[in-house]
Amino acid sequence: MVEVVSNREGGEAGHKLEQCARIGVPYQVIVDPAGQIGREPLRVFRNSGGAYRRTSSGDLPRVNLSLRLWEGTYEGLHAVWLRWVDAEGRLVLTGAERAQAAEARAERLAAQLRAPGVEPER
Numbered sequence: 001m002v003e004v005v006s007n008r009e010g011g012e013a014g015h016k017l018e019q020c021a022r023i024g025v026p027y028q029v030i031v032d033p034a035g036q037i038g039r040e041p042l043r044v045f046r047n048s049g050g051a052y053r054r055t056s057s058g059d060l061p062r063v064n065l066s067l068r069l070w071e072g073t074y075e076g077l078h079a080v081w082l083r084w085v086d087a088e089g090r091l092v093l094t095g096a097e098r099a100q101a102a103e104a105r106a107e108r109l110a111a112q113l114r115a116p117g118v119e120p121e122r
Contacts, residue, residue: 001025002067002082005032013037017045021052027060028052029067031082042069042082058085065092 001020003012010016012030020028028045032038044060044067045052058067070083070091084092093101110120 001027002029002031005030005034005036008036013043017052021045021047021050024050026062029058033080041080042067 003010003016005012012032017028017030024047026047028047030037030043030045031041032043033041035041042058044055044058046055046060047053060066064087066085066089068083068085069080071080072078074081074094075096086092113120
């Protein structure tokens with residue numbers, strides 16, 4: 001479960017954490033970009049025997065992914081974002097990013113065809 005902190009009233013690091021551990025949620029992630037409940041913007045916990053243990057990284061081995069804070073531009077806004085990362089450390093692209101990458105690849109292939117004089121179909 002991912003909890004994004006927006007104020008000090010949500011209990012993300014207290015009773016919510018305990019409840020989720022009790023019902024067996026395997027991971028609890030607390031994202032606190034404004035430092036509402038602590039100094040660390042990202043905290044990841046793994047359920048171990050009905051209690052959460054803090055992990056030293058955002059790695060989620062049961063799902064073969066990690067969570068990382070990433071600074072960059074997304075949908076025209078430059079900020080720090082919570083992003084999925086694959087087992088090789090590469091960002092998992094959003095649908096819009098995949099579409100943009102596919103469009104760029106198609107344009108490169110079309111340019112390669114045009115070089116020897118072949119006009120690609122649209």
